[in-house]
Amino acid sequence: MAVLPSLATVADLATLLGRTFTPEQEMQAQALLDQASSVVRAYVRQDITRATTTDVFPLRRADPLLHRCGGVVTLPQRPVVDVDTVLVDGAETADWWLDGAELLLRAWTWGQPPAAHRPPQVTVTYTHGYDTVPGDIQAIVVQAANRVIVNPSGIRSEAVGGESVTYLIPTTGEALGVLLSRTEQKVLDRYRRTAASLRVRGH
Known part of the structure; x- marks a missing residue:
């Protein structure tokens, strides 16, 4: 790092x-x-300072009352300036959008047991922090x-x-x-x- x-x-x-x-x-x-x-x-x-980071997060199931999507990832570094790439279990996808610091996947098929016991892994490369x-x-x-x-x-x-x-x-x-x-x-x-x-x- x-x-x-x-x-x-x-x-x-x-x-x-x-x-x-x-x-x-x-x-x-x-x-x-x-x-x-x-x-x-x-x-x-x-x-705090502006940087670009690649992190891996477990996908969370979306709250149907808050989000109409397949899953959610909360990006920890704020403010989120831009998202470069998103991969789900190694496969790149463009079917997402940002809501503040939350990255929402529009649709995703969750695995059946035994795969269901391990949530999809989301790799996100994003720019965050303050330029000044x-x-x-x-x-x-x-x-x-x-x-x-x-x-x-x-x-x-x-x-x-x-x-x-x-x-x-x-x-x-x-x-x-x-x-x-x-x-x-x-x-x-x-x-x-x-x-x-x-x-x-x-x-």
Whole structure:
């Protein structure tokens, strides 16, 4: 799997701090931004940046009250920009359409026992994510990295505007790295994938 780019740049962090980094400081800043980006992606369960992915999903039977089709696949990475190819059990099909992040197959004959115990496997190659990282996500990544830079003394928490903000060093003195505040998590919740989606293989 390709390494995903940071969700903010060293220039963004330098602008926030109002300073110019030395080459060594640039390396540290990039490492912190990479870590903050990974923390954000892990929380929202999304790649966020624009990418093309091939995944394999088990086909779900459609709800007759919601969908008039043969089966449904929910694509986990959002937003879905485009779908390139769809294969069902290895056979390419064009008999599908998109409804948001759901790919619906117009018609499909479900197997009889014993094949019926294994749902058809749908291979989808699709483009997803944002061409430009949303500003609120970018700001959170920069803020999270900045807290590590401005908190060298190991302060664990302090009250900021009536909110308790947790920093990177716990009372045991063990460095944990970049963490998200509760306020930042609430902002990120609008991007977070909460529904379970089975991902069998990704490239």
